[in-house]
Amino acid sequence: MENVKIGIPGLDELLIGGIPKGHIVSVLGSPGTGKSTLALQFTYEGLKSGDNCIYLSLEESEEDITKTAEMFGWHIQPYIDNGTLNLIRLSALNIKSTIDRVENDLPRLFKNSQRLTIDPITLYEMIYESEAERRESIFNFAKNIKETGITTLLVSEANNENQFESKYGNIDYISDGIILLRRIRQQNLRLVTMVIEVSKMRRVDHSKEIRPYNITRNGMVVHSAEVF
Numbered sequence: 001m002e003n004v005k006i007g008i009p010g011l012d013e014l015l016i017g018g019i020p021k022g023h024i025v026s027v028l029g030s031p032g033t034g035k036s037t038l039a040l041q042f043t044y045e046g047l048k049s050g051d052n053c054i055y056l057s058l059e060e061s062e063e064d065i066t067k068t069a070e071m072f073g074w075h076i077q078p079y080i081d082n083g084t085l086n087l088i089r090l091s092a093l094n095i096k097s098t099i100d101r102v103e104n105d106l107p108r109l110f111k112n113s114q115r116l117t118i119d120p121i122t123l124y125e126m127i128y129e130s131e132a133e134r135r136e137s138i139f140n141f142a143k144n145i146k147e148t149g150i151t152t153l154l155v156s157e158a159n160n161e162n163q164f165e166s167k168y169g170n171i172d173y174i175s176d177g178i179i180l181l182r183r184i185r186q187q188n189l190r191l192v193t194m195v196i197e198v199s200k201m202r203r204v205d206h207s208k209e210i211r212p213y214n215i216t217r218n219g220m221v222v223h224s225a226e227v228f
């Protein structure tokens with residue numbers, strides 16, 4: 001089984017080398033837990049190792065993403081210029097009209113790339129009025145992605161009531177893997193600790209432990225040897 005390295009110190013160890021090629025993995029977390037940082041780091045790792053990468057953003061502009069990457073010291077502009085990084089901004093306003101494009105056009109693009117990120121998939125899910133429509137659409141979308149063989153990260157907002165699940169609960173089932181990012185408040189110590197766990201990864205005997213992580217000026221670092 002071929003592995004795709006995420007490029008986050010500590011996290012690839014929890015996954016025994018990385019994400020199996022072709023997997024769809026959800027990154028779940030509440031606001032500000034570092035989901036986009038993780039996704040950007042995964043993308044940059046791919047670019048450095050010669051992969052063609054697609055970053056579909058439904059929230060942030062290309063300029064903002066480039067600025068964020070620069071802050072972490074990840075120079076993505078040359079990859080945008082030479083076409084190995086495709087930063088695509090889908091506006092939430094005209095998302096309904098772009099859905100057709102996602103479903104018809106993009107799979108062709110996906111076939112020629114090795115890494116895909118959709119940040120966040122939650123906005124895509126939000127456009128559907130009925131639960132049945134949402135479920136069917138996300139299921140078909142995942143099936144189309146899967147057929148292309150691209151390794152995918154779906155960034156998702158956690159459910160307000162249950163931070164172990166995605167907002168709508170659908171992608172948890174269609175994903176081959178789930179990486180959970182959580183903020184834990186230890187009241188006595190008045191301390192906030194960020195923790196990560198791999199709660200699912202099909203076909204991998206991954207670590208089942210909860211590990212602390214930090215977002216540093218060089219990106220996310222998982223303390224894989226530290227017990228929480």
Ligand SMILES: Nc1ncnc2c1ncn2[C@@H]1O[C@H](COP(=O)(O)OP(=O)(O)OP(=O)(O)O)[C@@H](O)[C@H]1O
Nearest residue numbers: 029030031032033034035036037038071215216217
């Ligand atoms: N250059 C940096 N150095 C250190 N920490 C940073 C830096 N940039 C961002 N952070 C930390 O990362 C957090 C945001 O990370 P990120 O944008 O990846 O989260 P997110 O889960 O995608 O958030 P959202 O749900 O709002 O999209 C910030 O709140 C901050 O704590």
Ligand SMILES: [Mg+2]
Nearest residue numbers: 035036037119
């Ligand atoms: Mg984000």
